[in-house]
Amino acid sequence: MISFPNKLYLAQTPTPLQPLDRLSDAIGGPRIWVKRDDLTGCAISGNKVRKLEFVLAQAIENGADTIITCGGVQSNHCRATAILGAQLGLKVHLILRGEEPEEKSSGNLFLDQLAGATISHYPVSEYQTLPKLFQQWEQHYRALGNTPFPIPTGASNGTGAWGYVACAKELASDFQEHQISPSLIACATGSGGTQAGLTLGAELFNLAAPVLGIAVCDDAAYFQNKVREDMKAWKTEYQQSLDIEQLAIHVNAEHIGPGYAKAPPEIFDTIKYLAKTEGLILDPVYSGKAFHGLLQEIKVGHYNNAKDIVFIHTGGLFGLFAQRDQL
Numbered sequence: 632m633i634s635f636p637n638k639l640y641l642a643q644t645p646t647p648l649q650p651l652d653r654l655s656d657a658i659g660g661p662r663i664w665v666k667r668d669d670l671t672g673c674a675i676s677g678n679k680v681r682k683l684e685f686v687l688a689q690a691i692e693n694g695a696d697t698i699i700t701c702g703g704v705q706s707n708h709c710r711a712t713a714i715l716g717a718q719l720g721l722k723v724h725l726i727l728r729g730e731e732p733e734e735k736s737s738g739n740l741f742l743d744q745l746a747g748a749t750i751s752h753y754p755v756s757e758y759q760t761l762p763k764l765f766q767q768w769e770q771h772y773r774a775l776g777n778t779p780f781p782i783p784t785g786a787s788n789g790t791g792a793w794g795y796v797a798c799a800k801e802l803a804s805d806f807q808e809h810q811i812s813p814s815l816i817a818c819a820t821g822s823g824g825t826q827a828g829l830t831l832g833a834e835l836f837n838l839a840a841p842v843l844g845i846a847v848c849d850d851a852a853y854f855q856n857k858v859r860e861d862m863k864a865w866k867t868e869y870q871q872s873l874d875i876e877q878l879a880i881h882v883n884a885e886h887i888g889p890g891y892a893k894a895p896p897e898i899f900d901t902i903k904y905l906a907k908t909e910g911l912i913l914d915p916v917y918s919g920k921a922f923h924g925l926l927q928e929i930k931v932g933h934y935n936n937a938k939d940i941v942f943i944h945t946g947g948l949f950g951l952f953a954q955r956d957q958l
């Protein structure tokens with residue numbers, strides 16, 4: 632029996648597992664299922680809220696009144712944290728990579744502002760000194776008499792990993808309900824925590840399917856290491872007996888394209904196709920890029936022997952609005 636640490640109940644879970652029959656018929660090959668983590672909430676939708684259920688519980692247990700976190704200008708994690716902070720009565724300070732846009736803010740940044748987060752924008756060169764920026768802001772809030780709590784990029788750490796251990800538990804009952812035994816569980820990997828949690832959870836709940844992270848930035852070696860680090864932190868901080876060294880970490884970094892948050896036209900084509908064929912909305916930075924990558928892998932025959940494949944839809948809807956001129 633797995634004993635989960637305390638969490639806040641913030642996400643709308645369990646999320647549905649749905650087959651994409653029209654798409655699967657059109658491309659041939661395995662039936663593609665989608666775990667609808669884009670439905671974990673409205674403004675807080677996506678994968679981050681699952682991690683934040685555990686991380687924000689820890690923050691509150693530590694007496695925090697101020698959350699400091701970081702990400703790109705269109706970070707889904709920052710948006711979810713800003714909104715959840717408002718929901719919980721916590722101050723939120725966001726350290727964002729990239730200048731404040733000259734035109735009106737849109738997508739996630741617009742929601743960050745609407746939720747009243749304090750936002751500091753840093754040019755990419757200065758953002759590279761991230762640990763120092765965290766330190767400075769933590770000191771700043773302590774000097775004001777506040778109790779700050781830092782959350783790393785994407786809430787990807789030993790505590791955040793529990794969010795996707797919990798999702799794996801849901802998947803075990805989804806698979807039972809639909810009487811399927813998928814050959815693969817794929818997700819977008821951006822900071823590694825979703826993949827770390829799923830990899831742990833797949834083992835703990837006997838999902839009998841490899842977890843594949845489709846990288847949206849960085850290279851495979853980077854994520855091999857990052858996912859391993861998050862799993863190690865989870866094991867040590869929560870005294871888990873699972874032998875994590877024997878768990879394989881599968882990363883595909885072949886579909887990043889021009890770089891983080893940069894998508895070539897074919898990804899927008901996939902986004903349009905999925906929207907029209909299945910009513911499923913993907914985003915160009917994470918879910919669309921990863922899903923497009925998965926479709927390429929299926930089309931070249933890598934999963935010819937698979938009957939069912941699961942894609943975790945990690946959300947990202949608001950990021951689409953920030954790139955709507957590409958559609």
Ligand SMILES: Cc1ncc(COP(=O)(O)O)c(C=O)c1O
Pocket residue numbers: 677678706707708785787819820821822823824825826917918945946947948
């Ligand atoms: C919509 C979306 N999908 C996937 C990811 C990747 O998840 P992780 O950061 O846990 O690797 C992120 C964040 O990085 C995200 O915002």
